Amino acid sequence: MPLDFPLFPEAASTMAGQVDAIYLFLVALSAFFSILIAGAVVYCAVRYRRRSDDEIGSNLHGSLLLEIVWSAIPLAIVLVLFFWGAKVFFAQSRPPADAIEYTAIGKQWMWKFQHPDGQREINTLHVPKGQPIVIKAISQDVIHSLYFPAFRVKKDVIPGRYTTVWFEATKTGSFHLFCAEFCGAEHSLMGGQVVVLEPEDYERWLAGGAATAQAPEEAGRQLFDQLACGTCHGEGDGGRGPSLHDIYGEEVRLVDGRTVTIDDQYLRESILTPAEKIVDGYSPLMPTYQGQISEENVFKLITYIKSLSPSPEDAAEANPAENAASAADEATEETL
Numbered sequence: 001m002p003l004d005f006p007l008f009p010e011a012a013s014t015m016a017g018q019v020d021a022i023y024l025f026l027v028a029l030s031a032f033f034s035i036l037i038a039g040a041v042v043y044c045a046v047r048y049r050r051r052s053d054d055e056i057g058s059n060l061h062g063s064l065l066l067e068i069v070w071s072a073i074p075l076a077i078v079l080v081l082f083f084w085g086a087k088v089f090f091a092q093s094r095p096p097a098d099a100i101e102y103t104a105i106g107k108q109w110m111w112k113f114q115h116p117d118g119q120r121e122i123n124t125l126h127v128p129k130g131q132p133i134v135i136k137a138i139s140q141d142v143i144h145s146l147y148f149p150a151f152r153v154k155k156d157v158i159p160g161r162y163t164t165v166w167f168e169a170t171k172t173g174s175f176h177l178f179c180a181e182f183c184g185a186e187h188s189l190m191g192g193q194v195v196v197l198e199p200e201d202y203e204r205w206l207a208g209g210a211a212t213a214q215a216p217e218e219a220g221r222q223l224f225d226q227l228a229c230g231t232c233h234g235e236g237d238g239g240r241g242p243s244l245h246d247i248y249g250e251e252v253r254l255v256d257g258r259t260v261t262i263d264d265q266y267l268r269e270s271i272l273t274p275a276e277k278i279v280d281g282y283s284p285l286m287p288t289y290q291g292q293i294s295e296e297n298v299f300k301l302i303t304y305i306k307s308l309s310p311s312p313e314d315a316a317e318a319n320p321a322e323n324a325a326s327a328a329d330e331a332t333e334e335t336l
């Protein structure tokens with residue numbers, strides 16, 4: 001590994017090499033031009049110094065060729081950086097289709113993680129090696145940022161909006177995780193460890209806590225019953241509210257004429273602030289659950305509602321961006 005250098009965090013994900021390469025290129029480029037410019041300044045100051053009091057410099061009249069050259073070269077360099085950076089950025093922001101979905105909730109001052117099988121952890125996250133993992137995250141209070149230095153990924157975790165961060169660990173071991181957005185008095189304590197295990201060890205680790213874990217889907221179904229969502233949302237469309245079956249990934253028309261795709265964010269808003277987006281053909285009957293359902297429980301309800309739409313291929317067709325999420329769901333089911 002070229003970067004086994006104490007100033008660098010360990011490189012332990014498929015992303016790390018790509019990020020380091022671009023970082024090193026930038027450092028090398030900056031160093032090259034800094035030395036070139038500083039060297040030229042010193043050289044010219046010595047070489048063209050004034051040698052006697054009556055020495056007067058000659059006038060410069062400019063050079064078109066020079067102007068073109070020193071515009072074109074930086075432009076080429078910047079374009080290389082742009083396309084290279086964009087490529088890495090896209091790779092970083094698009095989880096592969098087979099990524100398994102975990103959830104994270106940031107709050108002052110801790111990280112709460114949940115595994116696809118329902119296992120929960122605080123400030124520590126166990127993951128299998130060699131498996132793409134996507135973490136769907138939201139904040140319960142202020143802006144936080146979930147940062148895995150060894151994986152070279154970081155994503156802001158924002159109140160009211162889901163963001164995702166993904167990685168595939170390539171080394172077993174224990175690595176730091178941090179909050180990378182100043183979020184209050186104990187921000188510096190808002191961190192922990194991500195523990196990468198061999199897949200068999202991960203299975204064993206999961207089995208160890210299985211007694212307490214409840215599948216989020218099942219937990220969501222219970223919550224759905226408890227909150228009596230079913231009184232309005234039945235199997236069919238005859239009820240007071242629309243059926244929640246086979247809706248995930250589909251388009252829905254709203255009374256104001258807009259069409260929106262049903263994704264996690266939309267489901268969250270529909271539950272917490274239903275009046276914002278009223279489904280065409282229905283009245284704004286649904287009570288708001290803002291402040292009454294925790295982010296954890298919203299995750300569960302969403303997982304349950306997603307499980308009512310069992311055809312991820314259709315969902316993926318309706319919206320390619322949802323591809324990863326649905327595939328992650330499918331993968332989740334396999335591991336249960």
Ligand SMILES: [Cu+2]
Nearest residue numbers: 144179183190
């Ligand atoms: Cu924080």
